[in-house]
Amino acid sequence: MTLAIHTRALHKRYGSHTALHGLDLSVQTGSVFGLIGPNGAGKTTTLRLLLDIIRPTSGEITVLGRSPRTDGAALRRRIGFVPGELRLEGRVRGRALLRHLAEISGPVAPGTIEQLAERLGLDLSRPVRTLSKGNKQKLGLVQAFMHRPDLLVLDEPTSGLDPLVQREFLAMVREARDAGQTVLLSSHVLSEIQQAADEVAVLADGRVVADGPVSALRIASVRRLRATVTDVAAETVREALGRVPGVEDIDVAAAGDLVRVAATARGDIDPVIRAVTLGTVRDLTVEEPDLEESVLDLYARNGASS
Amino acid sequence: MTAVAHPAVVRTRRLPVLRRWLGDGWRGLIGWAVGIAAVVFVYLPLYPSMRSPELIGLIDSLPPELVRTLGYENLTSGSGYVQATFFGLIGFVLIAIAAIAWGAAFTGGAEESGRLELTLAHGVGRVPYTLESALALLLKLAVLGIVAWLLIWAVDPAAELDLDPGNLTAAIAAWVGLGLIAGTAAFAAGAVTGRRSWGIAVGAGVAVVGYVLQAVANNSDELDGLRVFSPFHWAYGQTPLSDGADWPGLGLLWGGSALLVAIATAALARRDIVG
Numbered sequence: 001m002t003l004a005i006h007t008r009a010l011h012k013r014y015g016s017h018t019a020l021h022g023l024d025l026s027v028q029t030g031s032v033f034g035l036i037g038p039n040g041a042g043k044t045t046t047l048r049l050l051l052d053i054i055r056p057t058s059g060e061i062t063v064l065g066r067s068p069r070t071d072g073a074a075l076r077r078r079i080g081f082v083p084g085e086l087r088l089e090g091r092v093r094g095r096a097l098l099r100h101l102a103e104i105s106g107p108v109a110p111g112t113i114e115q116l117a118e119r120l121g122l123d124l125s126r127p128v129r130t131l132s133k134g135n136k137q138k139l140g141l142v143q144a145f146m147h148r149p150d151l152l153v154l155d156e157p158t159s160g161l162d163p164l165v166q167r168e169f170l171a172m173v174r175e176a177r178d179a180g181q182t183v184l185l186s187s188h189v190l191s192e193i194q195q196a197a198d199e200v201a202v203l204a205d206g207r208v209v210a211d212g213p214v215s216a217l218r219i220a221s222v223r224r225l226r227a228t229v230t231d232v233a234a235e236t237v238r239e240a241l242g243r244v245p246g247v248e249d250i251d252v253a254a255a256g257d258l259v260r261v262a263a264t265a266r267g268d269i270d271p272v273i274r275a276v277t278l279g280t281v282r283d284l285t286v287e288e289p290d291l292e293e294s295v296l297d298l299y300a301r302n303g304a305s306s
Numbered sequence: 307m308t309a310v311a312h313p314a315v316v317r318t319r320r321l322p323v324l325r326r327w328l329g330d331g332w333r334g335l336i337g338w339a340v341g342i343a344a345v346v347f348v349y350l351p352l353y354p355s356m357r358s359p360e361l362i363g364l365i366d367s368l369p370p371e372l373v374r375t376l377g378y379e380n381l382t383s384g385s386g387y388v389q390a391t392f393f394g395l396i397g398f399v400l401i402a403i404a405a406i407a408w409g410a411a412f413t414g415g416a417e418e419s420g421r422l423e424l425t426l427a428h429g430v431g432r433v434p435y436t437l438e439s440a441l442a443l444l445l446k447l448a449v450l451g452i453v454a455w456l457l458i459w460a461v462d463p464a465a466e467l468d469l470d471p472g473n474l475t476a477a478i479a480a481w482v483g484l485g486l487i488a489g490t491a492a493f494a495a496g497a498v499t500g501r502r503s504w505g506i507a508v509g510a511g512v513a514v515v516g517y518v519l520q521a522v523a524n525n526s527d528e529l530d531g532l533r534v535f536s537p538f539h540w541a542y543g544q545t546p547l548s549d550g551a552d553w554p555g556l557g558l559l560w561g562g563s564a565l566l567v568a569i570a571t572a573a574l575a576r577r578d579i580v581g
Contacts, residue, residue: 054578077429087420100326102316104428
């Protein structure tokens, strides 16, 4: 298989701060590749290097068989990019802005812009500065997808989108892959990567700390659980949770008939749920915390084993 | 939107960056043109009443340094009057501010607002981006030049200015060139630093220092040499509105502007886009 993106020993320094320490990354053509890591891990730096928005301090980059540095404009016409921090200002209307960008990177097939906008629920007739964060993000997605580029580079593409639009976005990513396009997306939300990506690389502190098929990476282990239960003694729940391996920060408090439970679970979620269901569950939330914790956890374990 | 346009293929077009700067900025351009029209229509028709002996006496009674600083030595001819009131003073301020605002916005402002990153992520190179933006600056200033020429020529008979059309063209070329060098200084500073405020500061510095240097030089024989560093002097030192085009002066203004655009292009092509 050919590689859509290949980097070797990629370094990027900003003054005395090193953002990337010798990054090696390989993305297969036609795959969906997820780049995850906590904020400041180097995801945005990596993606901006691929677009030649910034230049590497050292190392090699090949994108679609070409060099971003020397094949600049012709190469970028084959890439769709959503910046990590998309800001849109000015009186210009969405339609006019997209038209302008299409005149740089076109051709864009008839009706594509309208179809994408309708799919995401974006009003093209409004001045871009009046759009909400989510609507700006939709416009960012439209401009990245509209010219059906060979490669999509999406930096935190779902930030600000509501869950329904996020689902639509994931469908767009699957369709892009089915059409033979390659997708590289970054996120600090693990579940999003798990749903969308075939392969994943975990970045921390400017290095790849783990990579491989998304199914092989066992890092989805940290969850926060909060529940309100009745018809059970607080002590019973506390003891049951205490017996489950990997459960931390247990906080069980009785308030009248109610027992409020909070805990952090690392590992299997099933015994945790069973402990809670000793009573009657009145309310239950299981949250995936910010990826930071999972990745740092993984990082620490990798560091310990090597 | 009452009718939905029939969708068509959007193809790449030549000079997309230039098109967008002009397309986005037409309101501002009209505003500046209206401002210039207001100045021309308010000041120039006063000329016949300015030739009265009382006013000449008044100017004679002013401190000579003030008169030389304002460029009022030659207020009694039509060309001297238009030079002193429009080209040398309010017209200069207007075109300098417009040019500096545009120049700084096209580089530093675009980078700070995130527009540059989004544009450059598409199929346009850094060098074409910079050159098209510089061309947009030049075209917008050229429009102001044409507007000013037509307006001044329109009031010429009624205001009894008795201007020569060729000399007016020479003065307009100097005026636009003076705006252009301040604007390209702002453009270059914005391209080097990525900051709009730096662009405005440097552009304003070129305009203000240029003005002050020639004013100081006009008032001091010892400091007379300073005027060679003043774009204001390059533009107006040889009184183009009275005496015709000053080619070396125009060469310095337009050549200097081209050099500043080259610096901006080299700077933007070499560095990381921040912002």
